[in-house]
Amino acid sequence: MKKEPQNISLDTLFELSEFFKFFGDTTRIRVIHLLLSGEMSVSAIAEKLNLEQSVVSHQLRILRTANLVKPTRDGRKIYYALDDEHIGEIFNTGLAHILHKKKG
Amino acid sequence: MKKEPQNISLDTLFELSEFFKFFGDTTRIRVIHLLLSGEMSVSAIAEKLNLEQSVVSHQLRILRTANLVKPTRDGRKIYYALDDEHIGEIFNTGLAHILHKKKG
DNA sequence: TAAATACATGAACAACAATTCATATATACA
DNA sequence: TGTATATATGAATTGTTGTTCATGTATTTA
Numbered sequence: 001m002k003k004e005p006q007n008i009s010l011d012t013l014f015e016l017s018e019f020f021k022f023f024g025d026t027t028r029i030r031v032i033h034l035l036l037s038g039e040m041s042v043s044a045i046a047e048k049l050n051l052e053q054s055v056v057s058h059q060l061r062i063l064r065t066a067n068l069v070k071p072t073r074d075g076r077k078i079y080y081a082l083d084d085e086h087i088g089e090i091f092n093t094g095l096a097h098i099l100h101k102k103k104g
Numbered sequence: 105m106k107k108e109p110q111n112i113s114l115d116t117l118f119e120l121s122e123f124f125k126f127f128g129d130t131t132r133i134r135v136i137h138l139l140l141s142g143e144m145s146v147s148a149i150a151e152k153l154n155l156e157q158s159v160v161s162h163q164l165r166i167l168r169t170a171n172l173v174k175p176t177r178d179g180r181k182i183y184y185a186l187d188d189e190h191i192g193e194i195f196n197t198g199l200a201h202i203l204h205k206k207k208g
Numbered sequence: 209t210a211a212a213t214a215c216a217t218g219a220a221c222a223a224c225a226a227t228t229c230a231t232a233t234a235t236a237c238a
Numbered sequence: 239t240g241t242a243t244a245t246a247t248g249a250a251t252t253g254t255t256g257t258t259c260a261t262g263t264a265t266t267t268a
Binding site: 145158162179 | 212213214215216217
Binding site: 211226238 | 240248249267
């Protein structure tokens with residue numbers, strides 16, 4: 001069952017692992033999960049997840065820098081939304097794996 | 105563009121982030137990538153990736169504990185293979201995202 | 209059974225990442 | 239323009255994780 005090896009550069013593999021890192025933190029995955037339902041303000045996210053505003057802001061900055069979420073200001077509030085259609089796909093692929101394993 | 109919220113337990117979200125963590129390390133993603141082409145012995149992996157045997161063994165233990173790879177002994181050598189069909193899918197979904205972004 | 213080979217593992221160290229706390233900035237509104 | 243609200247950010251602290259180095263275990267073969 002040996003497939004043809006894909007030729008992926010070391011650099012790309014590094015980027016790939018960096019990318020998966022964003023999903024590898026509970027706080028961030030909860031934020032991502034929440035935003036799958038639609039955009040939400042920082043304070044709403046913090047309240048919904050029962051986290052300190054500062055924690056949410058810090059993690060949002062990480063996601064924003066990576067272009068996984070994008071902010072839109074409306075008055076004093078800033079609404080964050082997922083920036084990329086792929087994110088839901090990756091989230092759901094991983095979720096399917098977890099749920100599949102849970103069944104045994 | 106608001107979707108219906110999926111009801112996913114905190115516990116499942118935690119497991120999901122733990123799962124993505126395995127992909128969030130350069131060494132492990134390189135090992136996974138290598139094993140996508142088929143099973144390989146520890147020493148072969150180490151040689152191919154130009155890593156110390158100890159580094160590879162440590163990371164393989166992490167992947168093995170998580171049931172992402174499974175070992176098969178043949179004499180002195182131990183061959184590792186990916187244990188789950190989903191792994192390639194997740195790898196490729198992430199890869200597609202990276203390559204898509206590279207294009208701009 | 210002694211030596212060589214292949215792999216695993218424990219402990220120490222170093223690097224990194226997340227949270228906390230205090231404070232800064234930006235906007236709205238009285 | 240002063241105050242309140244919403245968010246961002248820097249520094250310190252703490253917890254986590256990967257690598258290194260030394261050593262242990264299993265298997266083969268002379």
